[in-house]
Amino acid sequence: MTAGTLTIRGVSRVFPGSRGAGPVTALQPTDLTIAANDFITILGPSGCGKSTLLRIVAGLDQPTSGEVLLNGRPVTRPGADRGMVFQSYTLFPWLTVAENIAFGLREKGMAEAEQKEIVASYIAKVGLRGFENHWPKQLSGGMQQRTAIARALANDPAILLLDEPFGALDNQTRGLMQELLLGIWEREKKTVMFVTHDIEESIFMASRCLVMSARPGRIKLDLPIDLPHPRHYRMKTSPEFSALKARLTEEIRAEAVLAAEAH
C-alpha cells in the first residue's frame, strides 16, 4: 500500500465519569496533518492522552468530537490499513512467530505461498531467522516486539502506529530496537506515528516531534527534526542532537511539573 496522509481535525476525547467522579477530558480538540512517509514522534508526560490519540487513529476508540481522515477517507473502525504495535506484548500465544506474522495476511485470504514469502522476508528484516517456529513465550521482550513490528508491517499498512513499543525494554535493547525500526523506515519509507515518553528516542527516530501538554492533552510544540539520514546511534552525542534534547527536556519538564501538581 502507498504511504498514507493522515488528517486529524478537531479530535477530542472526553471519558464519561464513573462512580461519582466527573468526566475526564483526555484530549483537547486537536488538529494535525501528517504527510506521507513522515516519521512523527509524540512526546508527553504519562496520562496526557497520547494513547488516546493513537487509539482514535487506529479506530479502537471513538472521538467525542472531530474526525480522522486517512488519504481523505474517514476512519470509523479499526482496519488493516492502520497497523498498530502496543506497549504490552500482544503476540497471539497459540501461534508461532511465523504464524503471528502471517495473521493479517491470512485474514486477507492471501495464497499460502505468497504468505510464506512475505513472512520470510520480514523474519529476516527484524533479525528473527531461526525463531520462526518458536512460541511467543519462548522469546525475550525485545524479540516479541520485533515480531509485533514484523506482524504489523507484513500487512503493508498505509500508516504504522506505535504506542511506546520499547517502553518495557531495557536500555541497551531499546537502543538496538530504535536502530532496527529506523533502518527499516529509511529503506522502505512508511508513514509512522510513534508515541514515547523517552526524549532521546523521540529525537532519534523522528522527522518531526510533537510535544503534548499535561492533561488535558493538547499539542503544544511541533518541532521538525532535521538531522540527516541514515542515522547512527553515535548521533545521540552530536551537538545538534544535544541542543534538541536540551530544548525538549525544558518543554517536558514544565509539563511534568504541571502533571505532578495536578495529582
Place this chain on the structure above:
Amino acid sequence: MRPLQPVGNTTRILLGISFFVLFFAAWAVATLGGYVPKIFLADPITMVKDGWLLLTKFGFAHDIAITIWRVVGGFVLAAIVAVPLGILMGAYKPIEAFFEPFVSFARYLPASAFVPLLILWAGIGEKQKLAVIFVGSVFQIVLMVAVAVGQTRRDLVEAAYTLGSGDGGVVRRVMIPMNAPEIAEILRLVLGWAWTYVIVAEFIGSSAGIGHMIIDSQALMATGQIIFGIIVIGIIGLVSDFAFKLVNRWLFPWRLA
C-alpha cells in the same frame, strides 16, 4: 518443607502412592482385625474376590461398558450444545444477557431430582439415562465456557482488529483458539461430575450398568461388590483424567512452552 517449594518427580509419585497404601492398610486392619463387622464393610481380600467373580461370572464388564457409553453419550450431546452457546454468550453480550439468568438458575436444579420426571417422559431406556447426564452437564458447561470466553484478553482482540479481522474473525481466530485449553479443562471437570449423575440414574429403573449392580448388591448385602463397583468408577475417572491431560498437552503445546 517450605511454602511453594517444588517437590521432585520421584518423590511426588512415591508420596502419591504411599497414601493409597496407607488407606488400604487402614481398611485391611479395620476389617481383617475384626474392628468392623463383615456385613457392614467387606475386607479388601473379599472385595477383590467379589470383583473377580463379578467380572468372570456375572458379566460386569458389560455393565461397565454400558455405563461408560451413557456418560460419554450424554456428555458429548451436552458439549455439542453447550460449547457453541457458551462461546456465543461470552463473545456477544446481548446473547449473554438473554440466556445467562436462566442458565444460572437451571444450573442449580439437581440433575438427580429430574430422574423421576425423565422416567415419565422418556421411559427407563437409554434415552432417559442420556437425558439425565445431559441435564446435569449442559448448564454447567455453558456458564463456565461463557465466563472463560468473556475474559479473553482485550489487547489481543484489539491487536486482531488492527490486523484486519472483522467481528466474526475475532471470535474465530482469537477468542476460540485462545480459550480452547480452558474449554478442554472445563469439559474434563464436568465429565467428572457426569459420573455422579449416571450412577444415580442407574439406581432407578435400570437393568444394567455399574449403578444397577451396586443397587442389586445392596439387596444382597454384598458390600464387597459395592466397594468394587465404586473403586472401578474411581479408576475409570483417573484414567479418563489422565487421557484428557495427555490429549490437551498434545493439542495445546503452546501452553507448556
